[in-house]
Amino acid sequence: MKNYIINNEWISLNQIDEILENHVTLELGDNARSLIQKCRTYLDEKIQRHDKLIYGINTGFGSLCNTAIDTKDLEQLQTNLVLSHACGTGDEVPQEIVKRMLFLKVLGLSHGHSGVQVATVERLIYFFNHNIIPVVYQQGSLGASGDLAPLAHLSLPLIGEGEVYFQGKKHVSADVLKAMSLQPIVLQSKEGLALLNGTQFMSSYASYCVSKGNQLWSQWNTIAAISLEGYDGRLNPFQANVNEIRNQQGQIEVAKIFRDLLAGSEIIVQEKAHVQDPYSFRCIPQVHGASKDALDYASTIIEREVNAVTDNPTIFPDEDDIVSAGNFHGQPLAITMDFLAIALAEMGSISERRIYKLISGTRGLPAFLVANPGLNSGFMIPQYACASVVSQNKQLCTPASVDTIDSSNGQEDHVSMGANAATKLLRVVENCFTIQGIEILNAAQAFEFRRPLKSSTIIEQTVVDFRQKVRFVNNDEYLHPLIAESVKFAKNKMK
Numbered sequence: 001m002k003n004y005i006i007n008n009e010w011i012s013l014n015q016i017d018e019i020l021e022n023h024v025t026l027e028l029g030d031n032a033r034s035l036i037q038k039c040r041t042y043l044d045e046k047i048q049r050h051d052k053l054i055y056g057i058n059t060g061f062g063s064l065c066n067t068a069i070d071t072k073d074l075e076q077l078q079t080n081l082v083l084s085h086a087c088g089t090g091d092e093v094p095q096e097i098v099k100r101m102l103f104l105k106v107l108g109l110s111h112g113h114s115g116v117q118v119a120t121v122e123r124l125i126y127f128f129n130h131n132i133i134p135v136v137y138q139q140g141s142l143g144a145s146g147d148l149a150p151l152a153h154l155s156l157p158l159i160g161e162g163e164v165y166f167q168g169k170k171h172v173s174a175d176v177l178k179a180m181s182l183q184p185i186v187l188q189s190k191e192g193l194a195l196l197n198g199t200q201f202m203s204s205y206a207s208y209c210v211s212k213g214n215q216l217w218s219q220w221n222t223i224a225a226i227s228l229e230g231y232d233g234r235l236n237p238f239q240a241n242v243n244e245i246r247n248q249q250g251q252i253e254v255a256k257i258f259r260d261l262l263a264g265s266e267i268i269v270q271e272k273a274h275v276q277d278p279y280s281f282r283c284i285p286q287v288h289g290a291s292k293d294a295l296d297y298a299s300t301i302i303e304r305e306v307n308a309v310t311d312n313p314t315i316f317p318d319e320d321d322i323v324s325a326g327n328f329h330g331q332p333l334a335i336t337m338d339f340l341a342i343a344l345a346e347m348g349s350i351s352e353r354r355i356y357k358l359i360s361g362t363r364g365l366p367a368f369l370v371a372n373p374g375l376n377s378g379f380m381i382p383q384y385a386c387a388s389v390v391s392q393n394k395q396l397c398t399p400a401s402v403d404t405i406d407s408s409n410g411q412e413d414h415v416s417m418g419a420n421a422a423t424k425l426l427r428v429v430e431n432c433f434t435i436q437g438i439e440i441l442n443a444a445q446a447f448e449f450r451r452p453l454k455s456s457t458i459i460e461q462t463v464v465d466f467r468q469k470v471r472f473v474n475n476d477e478y479l480h481p482l483i484a485e486s487v488k489f490a491k492n493k494m495k
Helices: 013-021 030-049 071-085 095-109 118-129 148-159 173-179 191-196 200-230 240-244 249-261 284-306 331-358 380-396 418-448 457-467 480-491
Strands: 003-006 025-028 089-092 137-139 163-166 169-172 314-316 321-323
Touching (some): 030 314, 095 118, 095 200, 137 418, 148 191, 148 200, 163 173, 200 418, 331 418, 457 480
Antiparallel strands (some): 163 169
């Protein structure tokens, strides 16, 4: 697929990932274009024949909702809104997430309930297709009334303000528009509000983290299987019968994956001296399975969101109705992202426990996984490093969605804090890749002490792939580069 036509058809999270990963360009389809224009025409006519106050169209914003704005000032009102709300702080949002924001904002506006110009949507598509990426900051959104501050920064380049990344460098937006022979968009009534109200900051983080979460989950099953082999663990806890009577779908799925991963292994079928394994091995189906169920739930909620209209007010031309409501409120995403952070952090937590067992000097393994412990400290301190990351994840899993702070003089008196849930979720994801890298470093090291026995074809090939990046450690050496390569291996889909 080289081109994706936006025509108000349901789009899956997997399709979004595919479009972004393969640099697919976007095009506004005829149906979407017609709906956008129909809504804009209706709104223009409504303003001309209607003398009542309509929130955000001929009024001020937030607690200024009862302040009337003269018709001649409606365009300036929208420009002022974008400028005044672009007050984000903190670190910049990663460019790959900002590009996702552009895409999701186009999707939201394309349904024809927002009152924007076709030209505004086309300009957002132009930015996406030409990799003109607005500079957006991580802090500033309360996750209600939409992601106001970050979406204002996303919108600034439309009007020739703010900064963008283009061709690998940061530029003043006006300079890039001039270089591309583009005129700034002149925002019409309601357009600034349509651009700023919405959940695209939260939903971009959420959809990105679901994608990475699924990668983590899949890889952690394989890495944990290598750890199980290295620890000379038992296959019994992964049998179909014992897992199926629990009735938990994720658990049943994980158990089957492990049976498939270990099919044909000489190590797993050899007679064991021990009756049972510690929980960090024996309860992998239960823990990884629960995380899979949470990932599936999160995918459902977030996929609904990216296919939704989340700005305010929303316009229904066929019903001659303009509704001021709360579709911008981020609570569905905030709760879901808090839940997802916990689900991912727990896979990291049990991973660290497996590492701890692998270096314990039991089950025929040398202490700290080196042949001459004492003179060599081996893999003693990577476990410390992993424990520190796991501990930070636990701190990051304090839910953001339970907090709210009154804003806009009390008009916005309950907010989701979903933007904070989003940014800390991404930190959990990044931490999990670090933990995953440290586990495979330890697992592959332990695995070598089971020779000459062989594991399954899948496990053996994974270890071969890893060994092309990270060597076996015989004696103490500078471990940071090996950990960095291990983390890179995990992030690169174990290739």
